[in-house]
Each structure stands twice: as C-alpha cells, then as structure tokens.
Amino acid sequence: MMNIPKQPPGACIRWITLLGILSYFLYFIIVGIKSDPPSSNAVYICDTNNLSELTQCQGLDDETSCANLADADGNEATCIQSSCGYKLFDHLDVSVAGTSDPYSSEDANDPTSFLSVMSIFYGLVPYLVGLIYGVSFLLTGSLVPLTRLVVLGVIVVINDEILKKVVVQKRPIGSCLYFKSFGMPSGHAATSIGLLTYLLLELFVLHPNLICGLTCQKKGGDGDDVYFFAWGYGWQKRESSNPDIDDSGDVGEYSAVTNGRASGEEKIVDVEAGNPSNDSNANVSTSVQSSLQGRWKNHLYAFWYILLLFPVPFSRVYLYDHFKNQVLLGSVEGILIASIWYLVVMRLFGVRFMKWWSRSSCAKWFGLTFGQE
Secondary structure, eight states, X not given: OOOOOOOOHHHHHHHHHHHHHHHHHHHHHHHHHHOOSSSTXXXXXXXXXXXXXXXXXXXXXXXXXXXXXXXXXXXXXXXXXXXXXXXXXXXXXXXXXXXXXXXXGGGBOXXXXXXXXXXXXXXXXXXHHHHHHHHHHHHHOBHHHHXXXXXXXXHHIIIIIIIHHHXXXXXXXXXXXXXXXXXXXXXXXXXXXXXXXXXXXXXXXXXXXXXXXXXXXXXXXXXXXXXXXXXXXXXXXXXXXXXXXXXXXXXXXXXXXXXXXXXXXXXXXXXXXXXXXXXXXXXXXXXXXXXXXXXXXXXXXXXHHHHHHTTHHHHHHHTTSSOHHHHHHHHHHHHHHHHHIIIIIIXXXXXXXXXXXXXXXXXXXXXXXXXXX
C-alpha cells in the first residue's frame, strides 16, 4: 500500500484558499463572457464632438446629462455609446478595442483583427502572471513565486496609489477606461517591464555569462573563485562564514561554478546545502560541461520572458488605453523599482530573511519552503 506523505497542517489552509481563488476566477470569467456588448461595461458619452474632453452619460435613454450641451450642429447633445467598444471585464483595465475618435464607429479598431486580439491578450498578461504566481505559491508553498508576486504588488501600489494621483493625466479619449482612472504612468507598462527586469536580473545572476560575457562574479587574485547558487536568487561566495548558506539543509542543493576558464568550459560542482569544504576534489563530485549547454537553456528562458512581457506596453497604445509617453514613463518606473527591489532589498536583505523565515515554526506549519522551484 502506498504511503501518502504527511502534509503540514497549514498546507490545508493554503489549498482551501487556492480553491476559493480559482472558483472566483472561474465565476469572473463566466460572468464576463456572458456580458455581450453593449453591456454594463460599455461607455456612454454626450455627442458634443469635443475631441479634447469627453462628457459621460449613463445610457441611451439618459436625457439629463447632456441637456445643457450642444452637438456639432448646435443642437442639443444626446447620449451615445462610445465607439471605443467596451471594457473587457469590470475589474480589468483593458479596452475592446479602442478608437481614435469615440464619436465615429469608422475610426474604431476591429476587435476581431489579429492586432486587436493580440493586444487584448497582452493586456491580460500582467493579471494572468500575477494569478499564476499566486496559484504556484499556494499550491507548492514555495516562497520564490511569492517574492515575484510581492514585487508586482510594490509596483502597483507605487504606480496607482502615488504616481497616478500626483501626476493626474487622463487617458486618450478613445479609451473605454477614460472615466475610470488616470493614465500617467501606465500600470501595465510598469508591471510588465518591471517584472521582466526582475526576472532577467534573476536569470543574469543565475548564469553569470548570459549577456555578452558580462559576469556578476568577482574574480579573486588567481581569477578562479567559486560561488554557490541559491536557486532564483543568485550566487553566494563560497565561504564558511557566508551567512546566506543554510546550515539546516532545508534550502536544497546548490551548484558552484568555477569562473575564469580559458578553455571556454564551465566546471559544474554539485554540493550539498550547508558549508562545503574548500577542497572540491576531495569532497564533491565534479563534471565538465560545455559552456553552451547551460547558456542556451537560460537564453531560452530570457527569450520566453521577453516574448511574454515586452509587447505589453505596445498593446496599451494600440488599444488607445494610453499615450506613448504614459507607457514610456511606466516602463522606466518599472525598471527602476524592480532593479532597486532586486539589487538592494532582495540581494542584501530579502534572501537572508526568506531563508530565516523558511526555518521558523510558522513557515513549517504552513509548509513553506525556500529552495528549488
């Protein structure tokens, strides 16, 4: 009879929470799909033909919101549906599919065109990535996806609760989000480019020779120092006094790479968690691998991250949800926040804190780990 591994008591709480989130997500999708346009997510405006500012009304039968306004011919304005289309879902900032002139249906994007469909998909990517990280954390108990979810949360709070309220710049008039929120800087651009920066920093530190031979490793006097890799958070110098090395063995296995090989090969050293001996020949098994074997894998990861996240800001401009300067500033914001968070917060304090916390009684009760993903 197969023995089922005993699970920590708190793991059940994680899984129940996960079930609740997935149930709500399914309900959210079903309700959104059933809302055929024109729906409650459609946008209605007074037909004043004013291309600098829109006036919102409540529906085609609204006779009061536009009563004191005039249309292009000088007659009393009426309430019409904006040609922007409609918001994809009530709580998601994505238009279907935007327009250059909200008063004219001829200037609207075709929501069934390839570019519109791809733009709508990329508009959903930040939400989907956040959902995936949340599901991964609740399902496995790994703290690594949680840290990536945290950096997304930090960017969202700074962008939506601080910068947008300080700058106060409206979205393009062709956006179905025109009356919902401000557009400067773009939250989609900040989160997608910020997360891309964060992941590439992880990947760059993971594989020191990923980009044009640049390296995060510091060579010693003989150019042959050895570093340990804590999965997802980079290289730790091979020293017995290194505070980031987990003495309990809970973190998992590390790898070490000997830097400075003139032959273009990397020496991969498998070592157990803890403080390894400096004599790698006597205490660890070694194998020589081609440098390209490890590099191509990481190149593919980098390509996948870029393919998934880099087009997001462009999709926001195509759907008329943001001006170009809004996505540009949002991208710069994301790069700065993610870089500071990774290089300062995570590298100096976060990794050490996560390893310490993963050994606490609370983390063990919930079944949380800080090791290989």
